[in-house]
Amino acid sequence: MFAAVKVSSKDKSHLPERIASFRGKLPAPWANKAQNFAGSGTYNDDADGDLPVSAALQTIKPRPPPASFPDYETAILLTNVFFNEANPQSPILYRPWFMERLDAVYDWLSANPERTEIDLPDHLMTNLYFLNMAWAIATAMNIRSQSMPERYHAAAMPHMDNIFSTKNRMDGLKGILLLALYSLMRPAVPGVVSFTVPTFRHLVLIICSGMY
DSSP states (O other): OOOOOOSOOSOGGGHHHHHHHOOSOOOHHHHHHHHHHHHHSOOOTTSSSOOOOHHHHTTTSOOOOOOOOOOHHHHHHHHHHIIIIITTTSOOOOHHHHHHHHHHHHHHHHHOTTOOGGGOOHHHHHHHHHHHHHHHHHHHTSTTOTTHHHHHHHHHGGGHHHHHHOSOHHHHHHHHHHHHHHHHHSOOSSOGGGGHHHHHHHHHHHHHTTOO
16 A cells, blocks of 8 residues: 655655656755755755655656557456455455446447447446446556556546446445545545545435435
């Protein structure tokens, strides 16, 4: 798990190495702290601007492009990783439920070979969120997966509104929990704390509607 830990510390010797490890251009307050340290050898805790935490770093790094929609064989491989390694630790999805949605998407694509996943009918669009989030979590289980978790996460995000607006509160809750699990595995904005209120709201709505 990745914790959001401030870089600033009374141990001044590590500061240049941490700052040098950041990818992209540092915002001015952080860059000034690095320059001041390099010039004077002292670190001023009172200088303007906090050094970045892990979630804030994501706004500095260049964001990877969304992942291409995988072929069926790759989709099954990633799905197996998710249900064999990730889902048993944090049970969120029911495998037959997930496979029904996966097969519905690929059956439609097979029947419409000239189309892509962005052409799916509206009733199948929500499925793209669950598929891509499951694959993002599956690839995050492998430390050598490089940017693939972020790319599948990026592919899922355009469909997040469908999750929050769905009339099926249980599906909405599953979607929020998947996003929370992913943010625990990979530094993400919004962070896991951001999902506390939406999760509680969906639980209340589910209980009140008699679905639980």
